[in-house]
Amino acid sequence: xxxxxxxxxxxxxxxxxxxxxxxxxxxxxxxxxxxxxxxxxxxxxxxxxxxxxxxxxxxxxxxxxxxxxxxxxxxxxxxxxxxxxxxxxxxxxxxxxxxxxxxxxxxxxxxxxxxxxx
Numbered sequence: 121x122x123x124x125x126x127x128x129x130x131x132x133x134x135x136x137x138x139x140x141x142x143x144x145x146x147x148x149x150x151x152x153x154x155x156x157x158x159x160x161x162x163x164x165x166x167x168x169x170x171x172x173x174x175x176x177x178x179x180x181x182x183x184x185x186x187x188x189x190x191x192x193x194x195x196x197x198x199x200x201x202x203x204x205x206x207x208x209x210x211x212x213x214x215x216x217x218x219x220x221x222x223x224x225x226x227x228x229x230x231x232x233x234x235x236x237x238x
Contacts, residue, residue, distance in 0.1 A: 158234025
């Protein structure tokens with residue numbers, strides 16, 4: 121129960137931080153796409169994803185691996201949209217909370233998770 125309190129506190133603090141971040145310019149290709157990936161990276165931290173997931177670009181070698189390491193995965197965007205919209209609808213009883221993400225936040229997180237540097 122104490123761990124849940126810590127996670128919720130981190131998510132709350134992240135939401136406060138997130139409210140100060142500018143939104144992405146675009147989700148297309150080119151420099152705008154990079155800013156969308158950057159926005160997704162900021163969301164990954166602000167929404168508390170790092171409490172359960174590891175990602176080399178955010179918390180290298182740190183954190184608790186409750187959820188999968190998302191460093192080198194490329195997942196189907198349609199699956200991620202469904203999962204990030206309502207995790208329990210995909211896997212009832214999952215420990216992944218519904219974070220109440222907006223469509224643009226979901227798209228930014230997908231851009232970050234699926235980003236493969238050239």
